[in-house]
Amino acid sequence: xxxxxxxxxxGYAGVEVLHGVDLTIRGGEVLAIAGANGAGKxxxxxxxxxxxxxxxxxxxLDGEPLTLNSPQDAHAQRFRTVxxxxxxxxxxxxxxxxxxxxxxxxxxxxxxxxxxARVRALxxxxxxxxxxxxxxxxxxxVARQQMVEIAKALAGEPRLLVLDEPxxxxxxxxxxxxxxxxxxxxERGVAVVYVSHRLAEVMEIADRITVIKDGxxxxxxxxxxxxxxxxxxxxxxxxLEQVYPDREPSDGxxxxxxxxxxxxxAFEDISFSVAAGEIVGMFGLVGSGRSEVAHCLFGAERPTxxxxxxxxxxxxxxxxxxxxxAGVALVTEDRKHTGLVLGMDVADNATFATLPRMxxxxxxxxxxxxxxxREMVERLDIRPPRPGMPVVNLSGGNQQxxxxxxxxxxxxxxxxxxEPTRGVDMATRVDIYRMIDTLTQAGLGVLLISSDLTEVxxxxxxxxxxxxxxxxxxxxxxxxxxxxxxxxxVGVAA
Numbered sequence: 001x002x003x004x005x006x007x008x009x010x011g012y013a014g015v016e017v018l019h020g021v022d023l024t025i026r027g028g029e030v031l032a033i034a035g036a037n038g039a040g041k042x043x044x045x046x047x048x049x050x051x052x053x054x055x056x057x058x059x060x061l062d063g064e065p066l067t068l069n070s071p072q073d074a075h076a077q078r079f080r081t082v083x084x085x086x087x088x089x090x091x092x093x094x095x096x097x098x099x100x101x102x103x104x105x106x107x108x109x110x111x112x113x114x115x116x117a118r119v120r121a122l123x124x125x126x127x128x129x130x131x132x133x134x135x136x137x138x139x140x141x142v143a144r145q146q147m148v149e150i151a152k153a154l155a156g157e158p159r160l161l162v163l164d165e166p167x168x169x170x171x172x173x174x175x176x177x178x179x180x181x182x183x184x185x186x187e188r189g190v191a192v193v194y195v196s197h198r199l200a201e202v203m204e205i206a207d208r209i210t211v212i213k214d215g216x217x218x219x220x221x222x223x224x225x226x227x228x229x230x231x232x233x234x235x236x237x238x239x240l241e242q243v244y245p246d247r248e249p250s251d252g253x254x255x256x257x258x259x260x261x262x263x264x265x266a267f268e269d270i271s272f273s274v275a276a277g278e279i280v281g282m283f284g285l286v287g288s289g290r291s292e293v294a295h296c297l298f299g300a301e302r303p304t305x306x307x308x309x310x311x312x313x314x315x316x317x318x319x320x321x322x323x324x325x326a327g328v329a330l331v332t333e334d335r336k337h338t339g340l341v342l343g344m345d346v347a348d349n350a351t352f353a354t355l356p357r358m359x360x361x362x363x364x365x366x367x368x369x370x371x372x373x374r375e376m377v378e379r380l381d382i383r384p385p386r387p388g389m390p391v392v393n394l395s396g397g398n399q400q401x402x403x404x405x406x407x408x409x410x411x412x413x414x415x416x417x418x419e420p421t422r423g424v425d426m427a428t429r430v431d432i433y434r435m436i437d438t439l440t441q442a443g444l445g446v447l448l449i450s451s452d453l454t455e456v457x458x459x460x461x462x463x464x465x466x467x468x469x470x471x472x473x474x475x476x477x478x479x480x481x482x483x484x485x486x487x488x489x490v491g492v493a494a
Contacts, residue, residue: 094135100152211234250275
């Protein structure tokens with residue numbers, strides 16, 4: 001199969017996002033697409049999926065014009081897309097999600113044994129045979145839900161598979177299984193389009209790499225012809241000399257003090273502290289309990305036992321509103337479901353947590369709100385800089401900036417960041433790291449939860465390592481290595 005995009009243009013509300021994109025995708029190869037947030041990657045993916053008809057240009061399949069005006073058109077060609085934002089129906093089982101609309105029947109009745117067997121085979125094919133086809137999708141971890149999405153795409157026997165940030169929630173052995181699957185699909189002649197900000201993965205898995213910037217193709221090359229630094233320079237339009245700011249050990253006062261915190265079934269006996277001006281990282285594999293700790297610290301879940309102090313005063317948050325009032329903010333790992341209201345605009349989303357401050361006598365002071373939002377849009381370089389634009393139309397990275405804006409407007413003392421750079425390009429990551437560093441210089445304390453080992457060591461002062469609901473190690477970032485942290489997380493000697 002050879003699929004060509006020639007001179008593709010696409011825009012929203014009068015703002016053109018793709019400016020004449022030319023792209024060739026071939027069966028039996030992995031084409032990686034790299035680009036900064038707002039470069040047009042998400043729009044390009046939607047064009048390939050039939051979710052967004054192009055404004056101008058043409059799509060050519062094996063020498064013949066192809067029209068993709070709807071996802072049904074794409075499905076008819078056996079084109080499948082796995083989006084960065086999960087789209088499973090949480091109340092349905094894994095089997096129902098994977099075979100939605102194509103459940104097998106026998107004599108007019110659904111054939112559940114055949115359906116479960118089909119899904120079990122698909123899950124084993126992708127290396128996740130431990131997922132129960134009868135389990136409710138909403139009860140699975142985010143990483144497992146990601147693999148169910150991939151199984152759902154494979155159920156359609158695709159000849160083109162588009163993966164949008166597939167590794168954002170995967171690490172270690174899970175990521176290795178994904179790469180094994182991609183290589184197997186390539187051997188079977190499937191065309192794989194791999195979109196990722198993780199350039200080390202791009203260099204490992206891709207046959208060709210296409211860089212887009214500001215809606216245009218900048219260059220296409222093989223991994224052997226380039227380097228991560230060169231790709232970043234093409235994406236950002238500048239070289240990045242230093243990714244992580246130089247950090248000095250914090251001698252600030254204790255800000256957060258956690259002692260013997262437990263939540264039955266999730267974690268137990270968690271004790272640590274975060275000082276004012278300090279960035280403390282937390283690392284752990286999927287299921288280690290790290291996000292559950294964050295939810296308890298923010299009042300979204302109730303701990304079973306233990307104590308939490310902020311500035312030396314004991315606190316017991318019944319709701320997130322209590323935590324916000326005490327100066328605690330949480331950027332959750334799933335911005336689509338717990339960070340944003342996608343149908344509303346940037347200004348509304350950015351001020352949801354601060355509406356009382358933006359109001360007078362019970363009425364919203366729009367002038368004050370608009371000024372605060374404009375300042376945050378400029379500060380975080382949210383693109384396009386249009387506070388009235390629905391956040392659903394923004395790229396994933398710019399959506400993440402809106403979430404950050406919402407919590408920074410609360411002026412927190414303790415900022416909990418759960419996977420803050422997921423789906424964010426390297427140049428924007430650098431800006432976020434520098435922003436966090438600047439905030440800590442003003443006395444803010446940060447708890448940074450991440451599955452990216454390089455990030456969790458490079459951006460922090462200390463690292464807490466979780467394994468199976470327990471805190472198993474606390475190390476200084478400058479005095480350890482990625483191998484040692486990973487060894488702690490899996491329970492083996494480094």
